[in-house]
Amino acid sequence: MDDIGINRVLGEMRALQQRSQLPAAQPVAEPAKESGFVDALRDAVRGVNDKxxxxxxxxxxxxxxxxxxxxxxxxxxxxxxAFRAAVEARNRAVSAYQTIMNMPL
Structure with missing residues (x-):
């Protein structure tokens, strides 16, 4: 799965969170901090757990x-x-990892 696919799934999960009127993981008033993949993954899992x-x-x-x-x-x-979207994102990430690991050097 490429970055565009992962970003699309994360965008869909954020849209579901906003539509459900649950509090966001980070308040809107705070400036957006630069976060890495681990932070995005943690926020996504917390969002699914909150739901x-x-x-x-x-x-x-x-x-x-x-x-x-x-x-x-x-x-x-x-x-x-939200759970099915998270499982699908995980499956695609594992598939991408396996594809990369099976590439010849």
Missing amino acids: QVDAARAAEDFQLGRGNLVETMLKSQESGI
């Missing part, structure tokens, strides 16, 4: 009679989509 935790809370609230079915289902679907 899963939020979906679990919504499901628990619904089971206790405090939640809304529509909101619970939306959060569950957002969590699933």
Whole structure:
């Protein structure tokens, strides 16, 4: 997977995070710091984890009679989509790594 594909997946994950109205990993008011691949990966994994935790809370609230079915289902679907996107990004990164490692010198 090339940089364009990885950037596209990360962009889609950020767009999902913004649409879900969850707090961003970094406040918008702060100037954007230059970060590396590790920071981007950490933020992406935290974003997926936050969506899963939020979906679990919504499901628990619904089971206790405090939640809304529509909101619970939306959060569950957002969590699933974010997880599948992260797994796909991981699979493509592993595939790219294997391709590079199998190249003759």
